[in-house]
Amino acid sequence: xxxxxxxxxxxxxxxxxxxxxxxxxxxxxxxxxxxxxxxxxxxxxxxxxxxxxxxxxxxxxxxxxxxxxxxxxxxxxxxxxxxxxxxxxxxxxxxxxxxxxxxxxxxxxxxxxxxxxxxxxxxxxxxxxxxxxxxxxxxxxxxxxxxxxxxxxxxxxxxxxxxxxxxxxxxxxxxxxxxxxxxxxxxxxxxxxxxxxxxxxxxxxxxxxxxxxxxxxxxxxxxxxxxxxxxxxxxxxxxxxxxxxxxxxxxxxxxxxxxxxxxxxxxxxxxxxxxxxxxxxxxxxxxxxxxxxxxxxxxxxxxxxxxxxxxxxxxxxxxxxxxxxxxxxxxxxxxxxxxxxxxxxxxxxxxxxxxxxxxxxxxxxxxxxxxxxxxxxxxxxxxxxxxxxxxxxxxxxxxxxxxxxxxxxxxxxxxxxxxxxxxxxxxxxxxxxxxxxxxxxxxxxxxxxxxxxxxxxxxxxxxxxxxxxxxxxxxxxxxxxxxxxxxxxxxxxxxxxxxxxxxxxxxxxxxxxxxxxxxxxxxxxxxxxxxxxxxxxxxxxxxxxxxxxxxxxxxxxxxxxxxxxxxxxxxxxxxxxxxxxxxxxxxxxxxxxxxxxxxxxxxxxxxxxxxxxxxxxxxxxxxxxxxxxxxxxxxxx
Amino acid sequence: xxxxxxxxxxxxxxxxxxxxxxxxxxxxxxxxxxxxxxxxxxxxxxxxxxxxxxxxxxxxxxxxxxxxxxxxxxxxxxxxxxxxxxxxxxxxxxxxxxxxxxxxxxxxxxxxxxxxxxxxxxxxxxxxxxxxxxxxxxxxxxxxxxxxxxxxxxxxxxxxxxxxxxxxxxxxxxxxxxxxxxxxxxxxxxxxxxxxxxxxxxxxxxxxxxxxxxxxxxxxxxxxxxxxxxxxxxxxxxxxxxxxxxxx
Numbered sequence: 001x002x003x004x005x006x007x008x009x010x011x012x013x014x015x016x017x018x019x020x021x022x023x024x025x026x027x028x029x030x031x032x033x034x035x036x037x038x039x040x041x042x043x044x045x046x047x048x049x050x051x052x053x054x055x056x057x058x059x060x061x062x063x064x065x066x067x068x069x070x071x072x073x074x075x076x077x078x079x080x081x082x083x084x085x086x087x088x089x090x091x092x093x094x095x096x097x098x099x100x101x102x103x104x105x106x107x108x109x110x111x112x113x114x115x116x117x118x119x120x121x122x123x124x125x126x127x128x129x130x131x132x133x134x135x136x137x138x139x140x141x142x143x144x145x146x147x148x149x150x151x152x153x154x155x156x157x158x159x160x161x162x163x164x165x166x167x168x169x170x171x172x173x174x175x176x177x178x179x180x181x182x183x184x185x186x187x188x189x190x191x192x193x194x195x196x197x198x199x200x201x202x203x204x205x206x207x208x209x210x211x212x213x214x215x216x217x218x219x220x221x222x223x224x225x226x227x228x229x230x231x232x233x234x235x236x237x238x239x240x241x242x243x244x245x246x247x248x249x250x251x252x253x254x255x256x257x258x259x260x261x262x263x264x265x266x267x268x269x270x271x272x273x274x275x276x277x278x279x280x281x282x283x284x285x286x287x288x289x290x291x292x293x294x295x296x297x298x299x300x301x302x303x304x305x306x307x308x309x310x311x312x313x314x315x316x317x318x319x320x321x322x323x324x325x326x327x328x329x330x331x332x333x334x335x336x337x338x339x340x341x342x343x344x345x346x347x348x349x350x351x352x353x354x355x356x357x358x359x360x361x362x363x364x365x366x367x368x369x370x371x372x373x374x375x376x377x378x379x380x381x382x383x384x385x386x387x388x389x390x391x392x393x394x395x396x397x398x399x400x401x402x403x404x405x406x407x408x409x410x411x412x413x414x415x416x417x418x419x420x421x422x423x424x425x426x427x428x429x430x431x432x433x434x435x436x437x438x439x440x441x442x443x444x445x446x447x448x449x450x451x452x453x454x455x456x457x458x459x460x461x462x463x464x465x466x467x468x469x470x471x472x473x474x475x476x477x478x479x480x481x482x483x484x485x486x487x488x489x490x491x492x493x494x495x496x497x498x499x500x501x502x503x504x505x506x507x508x509x510x511x512x513x514x515x516x517x518x519x520x521x522x523x524x525x526x527x528x529x530x531x532x533x534x535x536x537x538x539x540x541x542x543x544x545x546x547x548x549x550x551x552x553x554x555x556x557x558x559x560x561x562x563x564x565x566x567x568x569x570x571x572x573x574x575x576x577x578x579x580x581x582x583x584x585x586x587x588x589x590x591x592x593x594x595x596x597x598x599x600x601x602x603x604x605x606x607x608x609x610x611x612x613x614x615x616x617x618x619x620x621x622x623x624x625x626x627x628x629x630x631x632x633x634x635x636x637x
Numbered sequence: 638x639x640x641x642x643x644x645x646x647x648x649x650x651x652x653x654x655x656x657x658x659x660x661x662x663x664x665x666x667x668x669x670x671x672x673x674x675x676x677x678x679x680x681x682x683x684x685x686x687x688x689x690x691x692x693x694x695x696x697x698x699x700x701x702x703x704x705x706x707x708x709x710x711x712x713x714x715x716x717x718x719x720x721x722x723x724x725x726x727x728x729x730x731x732x733x734x735x736x737x738x739x740x741x742x743x744x745x746x747x748x749x750x751x752x753x754x755x756x757x758x759x760x761x762x763x764x765x766x767x768x769x770x771x772x773x774x775x776x777x778x779x780x781x782x783x784x785x786x787x788x789x790x791x792x793x794x795x796x797x798x799x800x801x802x803x804x805x806x807x808x809x810x811x812x813x814x815x816x817x818x819x820x821x822x823x824x825x826x827x828x829x830x831x832x833x834x835x836x837x838x839x840x841x842x843x844x845x846x847x848x849x850x851x852x853x854x855x856x857x858x859x860x861x862x863x864x865x866x867x868x869x870x871x872x873x874x875x876x877x878x879x880x881x882x883x884x885x
Contacts, residue, residue: 066754067755070701129774131828133788140782158794159791165791274668276673541685552687
């Protein structure tokens with residue numbers, strides 16, 4: 001089946017305006033009669049829940065942490081892009097649009113990206129009005145910095161805590177609506193299933209993580225803002241709680257999963273130190289503004305960095321990409337780092353690391369400037385490694401960070417299941433095969449503040465009001481299945497913990513479907529994953545019971561879904577016989593080791609349909625058309 | 638490295654709790670405190686015992702989810718550090734480590750080291766925001782903010798809402814948390830219209846939630862992983878007096 005993204009007609013710069021005019025409206029007095037279930041309280045979820053409540057809808061917001069302020073958006077460090085052109089360096093909506101399409105290696109939907117660039121400026125206005133303390137110039141105006149994949153400075157930031165500050169802004173807007181009685185919060189509450197009634201998403205089944213109570217919630221639409229699936233690799237920069245469950249369960253209920261193989265490996269993370277490691281810590285891409293990346297020129301050079309003379313250092317990004325230097329996009333920087341480590345020139349324990357050196361910047365700018373720009377990042381690095389980056393270079397290595405794939409959505413951010421909307425990292429739409437730095441925050445807030453609040457009204461107005469309550473048979477069935485799974489997990493009484501399976505899966509997926517992928521490795525992974533899954537369901541041990549706070553059980557339910565999802569990820573990577581963005585198939589590279597796209601065969605979105613346990617999923621295609629940014633070999637040289 | 642842990646175990650809010658001793662042997666110095674607990678928990682599962690429940694999420698010191706009182710200090714003995722960023726290398730080999738939940742009347746224990754910090758959300762709900770509708774914002778640069786104020790507002794806004802200030806205060810006061818939000822918004826021009834109403838409603842919500850009052854011990858600032866300054870408490874008190882002098 002060919003999928004229709006429902007992109008409006010007309011010139012790209014008018015599509016959104018004309019579309020908004022055509023969208024049906026709901027009378028303000030009637031909005032309160034519609035209940036919207038928002039799952040997730042990150043940038044996308046919180047901004048959507050707040051904006052919908054302001055419009056008058058009755059909103060329920062669900063999240064697994066104890067407060068909406070703790071969603072993983074909070075960990076974003078470097079910044080948020082917008083086409084304000086404050087530095088007068090030639091930025092524009094067109095340029096942001098162009099950079100994002102190119103950065104995504106021509107695998108995103110053009111019209112969505114243009115809209116994203118269009119609303120980017122309103123996001124900055126909104127956040128400033130909420131009191132987000134962005135960095136300022138001495139004259140009191142907003143300051144910008146550069147990020148990877150762009151030659152203009154369009155990134156707004158609040159020290160190294162931009163995600164935190166933007167999330168606290170959205171959280172404050174949300175709490176204002178809680179005070180107004182328009183949003184009900186469901187804390188420590190995890191979505192276990194989606195309920196579909198007569199082809200429409202009409203509710204969810206949740207588990208209260210404190211009491212273990214399984215509950216049914218009905219609404220007129222369901223919005224998933226539940227983030228990405230980067231934790232499929234076990235080690236990633238994601239928070240420990242990030243999981244695929246909400247979108248995977250929706251997928252099993254009929255929502256198509258698009259481009260799962262588009263995963264982003266971030267170049268600047270603190271390297272792995274040992275088996276005890278539970279997560280990897282990102283060092284913001286903004287560091288690449290002033291830090292220079294290098295390795296020794298010679299293999300096996302174990303001298304401390306300070307004793308390696310300039311002439312014996314290889315600043316490999318500056319050498320290979322003179323135009324963008326250390327600011328090449330993430331996928332390019334990660335692969336280049338992997339390549340020098342594969343050559344045996346990596347540094348630190350195990351040789352899996354490259355230097356990110358601030359010596360030159362410290363000399364040029366002085367320590368106070370570096371402290372102001374990156375103080376908290378340097379502090380964090382020192383905490384973790386016990387090394388002082390003011391005195392010796394940081395050691396960094398790529399790690400799983402973001403996932404561009406996600407549930408398929410149309411231009412209105414609605415999945416193929418009517419009534420199911422997917423926003424932020426959980427959908428697939430805007431970043432193609434690689435996301436540029438500082439664009440995740442932009443997309444999450446664009447979806448939540450400025451896109452979904454319009455498009456959801458059109459759906460509700462068109463679908464009309466029909467009463468479905470939690471006594472419906474579909475709710476009972478979904479609850480029964482969720483309960484059954486939990487009983488089953490507790491009843492296995494095997495010998496291995498959920499974490500041990502997660503680690504095993506993560507290692508396998510990282511080795512065969514990580515930074516470099518090839519046919520043989522992917523086929524091997526496709527054979528191995530079902531074996532791990534099989535052992536999981538035979539030999540898992542979950543201690544405790546279902547009716548209390550049971551973190552082992554929470555992990556088990558999430559790992560069970562990762563074990564199913566991983567197979568789809570690998571299957572998608574195997575089918576996509578080209579390299580693009582974060583998806584690097586070793587068989588498909590240019591002579592100098594760059595990703596080689598195949599636009600003839602693969603200029604489409606692969607949207608997978610679940611066909612049952614053990615069955616091969618069906619693939620549907622949404623062809624991608626590029627009328628404005630002509631696909632070319634991506635060059636940052 | 639080898640350690641002896643004395644961990645607070647409590648099955649539920651109403652259940653009695655007690656300190657239970659666990660060995661934590663063979664721990665790499667590069668292990669973070671929470672990773673050390675992960676290892677102990679994996680060993681407990683292997684013995685078919687229930688692991689120690691503790692809150693955590695980002696493990697990079699920003700989400701504010703983690704926290705416990707370690708050897709009497711909220712988030713442990715290192716300054717400016719969340720529990721997830723504390724590493725075992727900062728302990729003496731062979732040490733005995735006491736691990737207890739954050740304790741305060743307003744933070745009831747849910748299980749083991751997990752506490753309920755909903756009271757913080759209640760304080761924010763009472764006015765910890767600038768009332769602005771989506772779409773109603775003026776052009777961002779139309780509101781110039783002196784760099785100094787923006788920086789100071791950011792110092793206050795850095796609060797991660799972990800609750801260490803409350804746990805370390807002899808009065809279980811939430812004044813550092815509340816004043817940090819008030820200072821963040823009150824230092825910015827955008828926050829001026831609601832500034833004095835905000836201080837009244839947030840302080841009132843703080844008192845209603847069962848937090849104590851500040852008597853200038855300064856433990857909050859010492860325990861704060863983001864080193865938020867107590868000066869903000871003085872600022873809050875001043876604003877509160879000014880608010881009481883204004884027409885209500």
